[in-house]
Amino acid sequence: MPSMTGPLLPGQSFGGPPVSQPNHVSSPAQALPPGTQMTGPPGPPLPPMHSSQQPGYQLQQNGSFGPTRGPQSNYGSPYPGAAAFASQPGPPQPLPPKRLDPDAIPSPIQVIEDDRNNRGSEPFVTGMRGQVPPLVTTNFLVKDQGNASPRYIRCTSYNIPCTSDMAKQAQVPLAAVIKPLARLPPEEASPYVVDHGECGPLRCNRCKAYMCPFMQFVEGGRRFQCCFCSCINDVPPQYFQHLDHTGKRVDAYDRPELSLGSYEFLATVDYCKNNKFPSPPAFIFMIDVSYNAIRSGLVRLLCEELKSLLDFLPREGGAEESAIRVGFVTYNKVLHFYNVKSSLAQPQMMVVSDVGDMFVPLLDGFLVNVNESQAVITSLLDQIPEMFADTRETETVFAPVIQAGMEALKAAECAGKLFLFHTSLPIAEAPGKLKNRDDRKLINTDKEKTLFQPQTGAYQTLAKECVAQGCCVDLFLFPNQYVDVATLSVVPQLTGGSVYKYACFQVENDQERFLSDLRRDVQKVVGFDAVMRVRTSTGIRAVDFFGAFYMNNTTDVELAGLDGDKTVTVEFKHDDRLNEENGALLQCALLYTSCAGQRRLRIHNLALNCCTQLADLYRNCETDTLINYMAKFAYRGVLNSPVKTVRDTLITQCAQILACYRKNCASPSSAGQLILPECMKLLPVYLNCVLKSDVLQPGAEVTTDDRAYVRQLVTSMDVAETNVFFYPRLLPLTKSPIENTTEPPAVRASEERLSNGDIYLLENGLNLFLWVGASVQQGVVQSLFGVSSFSQITSGLSVLPVLDNLLSKKVQGLIDSLRAQRSRYMKLIVVKQEDKLETLFKHFLVEDKSLSGGASYVDFLCHMHKEIRQLLS
Helix, strand or coil: CCCCCCCCCCCCCCCCCCCCCCCCCCCHHHHCCCCCCCCCCCCCCCCCCCCCCCCEEEECCCCCEEEECCCCCCCCCCCCCCEEEECCCCCCCCCCCCCCCHHHCCCHHHHHHHHHHHHCCCCEECCCCCCCCCCCCCCCCEECCCCCCCCCEEECECEEECCHHHHHHHCCCCEEEECCCCCCCCCCCCCCEECCHHHCCCECCCCCCECCCCCEEEHHHCEEECCCCCCEEECCHHHCCCECCCCCECCHHHCHHHHCCEEEEECCHHHCHHHCCCCCCEEEEEEECCHHHHHCCHHHHHHHHHHHHHHHCCCCCCCCCCCCEEEEEEECCCEEEEECCCCCCCCEEEEECCCCCCCCCCCCCCCEECCCCHHHHHHHHHHHHHHCCCCCCCCCCCHHHHHHHHHHHHHCCCCEEEEEEECCCCCCCCCCCCCCCCCHHHCCCHHHHHHCCCCCCHHHHHHHHHHHHCEEEEEEECCCCCCCHHHHCHHHHHHCCCEEECCCCCHHHHHHHHHHHHHHHHHCCEEEEEEEEEEECCCEEEEEEECCCECCCCCCEEEEEEECCCCEEEEEEECCCCCCCCCEEEEEEEEEECCCCCEEEEEEEEEEEEECCHHHHHHCECHHHHHHHHHHHHHHHCCCCCHHHHHHHHHHHHHHHHHHHHHHCCCCCCCCEEEECHHHCCHHHHHHHHHCCCCCCCCCCCCHHHHHHHHHHHHCCCHHHHHHHHCCEEEECCCCCCCCCCCCCCECCCHHHCCCCCEEEEECCCEEEEEECCCCCHHHHHHHHCCCCHHHCCCCCCCCCCCCCHHHHHHHHHHHHHHHHCCCCCEEEEEECCCCCHHHHHCCCCCCCCCCCCCCHHHHHHHHHHHHHHHHC
């Protein structure tokens, strides 16, 4: 298997004609050699054809691409719209050094645009089984008519092969990315809450699946047959209802669980720990007050912010105030607990210096109601920065801090969340003490995997105890050097928490990003002490899980906390033959405690089709979801295998998926043609982006902490987040008229697409760059930066001046809108053409060759073609 890790020389390519690398910014037309015509379609693509014609693209002898159409035999033919690419058959012939026309290979921008135009205007109605939803990049409205919204569940394929042999042959992973508490747009209603009183929700006696629209009522409505395991169950008298002439209950549309894909049940006391309804959860703020944290201004900034932020804790429905109680701890080498009881005139501090045997020194007055103790809390937050202003203590502990928070929640008999603000590697003598093991020499060796693994098992043990207590940990890191993110993130990762990282934190540059993330994190709705189980109908079962959670057995996903941004990715395998007529069913059930202390069950159901023809599988795949799964699979793989092995595995799997399509679904054509299924035509470009990511192919400037951070971030990302993370959006700002306030259409992420007379915004969900071309008009520079020439713009600027003109308002508005779409605040960096920051910016132009040796899109497509041909021969 040829690996793609070696650097490519300019002009060298994989299995295709040589590719000349443009080394300057130009328009696509300038990038083509003289005499090469652009034969790809210049405007929008052809409308879908519903005949046996197969539109596609074919490589001409001169090295450019052009559209091809040919008659198709209907047997095993690509369905209408498959894209075909041809390269040279047989041994390579010496060719003139022409380059492939990049406009003629599948464009992510075009695919996104087409889907928006075709599917953005109509609501997506979920009544039909096995419907492929619009792409995550399309704005659409969902009408729940019996299947869960794609905001809650997306699948790699909506048509599952009937047999395991067929699934093995295709190599398409069968997986679902589930986001149980996903936030919905304002125009879509939250799931209904159903209260069945003391009896609780109705479920199957055998497999314990919950009542859903696919259950079949029989014997006049007195019994029901479970759609998951076929068991016949009695209907309790209080739930009985007559059936109509079609066998449907006459009250089906009055009951959410009989007519909708997603709904919630109020849980009875049997669903609670120790058969006792839970108390409302608590938030504990744990603040590092070592020298680094004080000197950077972090402690003062945080205490100031908390004074107002505590008024915005999450609350249930229309509640006047939040039921969540709060507590405060500060720490360096020792821990300080604070009594903020409402009856006190001043807060009281208690110091615990024996960090080896952690205990909570006070119960009464530690966790309090914000409104009752407002004055004492404000006084404490005013005092903390002053108390530690002259500290010289540089060493910190870490594990005992989490232990203390967990013990406090245990003593209060409630679940909750710890917000930890931490600055340095915990080297103080204490449990969980770490040493600096940062060693870049391990990259590309068999020992590279140790950089991603925790250096001690102590944190896994601690995480397990936290999950049992319903103690979720959110970690805010402010490192100036190596802090071993791979180890420190273990507890947040296993408890369903989040990690935020602000390297070399400076108040003036980073406060907006940190405070914005903190506000959102504190205010987001969280389900505590949660257990999730995915049930399937006979024939398939859930075999593997990816995400931020803990598993004690093979079926239950345990989450001390789960918020609306987190996903759990589940892979399914066959354990029997499936039936085309019945299809396949999934039911995700999440049991959790709401922020008001109410025990609830959230249920999501989804019905998929099953097929005996491979063409049906390929016609109903979702590439974005496939890439989400493959990235998570690869990012877990680096914990146990060399990175090169992981990359090769991905390339092989992708080649097998496409070779199987070519062999079984495409019409006969020359071996020199690369044929891609219509809904997978972006698989090669997106997979190449995953292969070139910092985890799988780090550049020299990527730290081991950054790689560990990105690895755990991606693990719980949803499909929309991985889509923009791996293939960033590049938006030209001065092409469209200034009056036009809608988002400008994106261009492909390649240096060729940049014009030095324009300004571009690039975002990937974590970063935001504003690239300024050297020849931008003076008026534009003046309107946007308030200076008179390109040379006067400050490179690395992170805030644009607020100016009273249309362009400035338009760009500020666009930046705000992009930030609002993402789950983390994206800090802006202004990059001038030919500036040293440009190297960082170009790292995100993912269609180009990367400095760390990653192939360009064109090269990778040729390499993929070679791999497919080897498999077919």
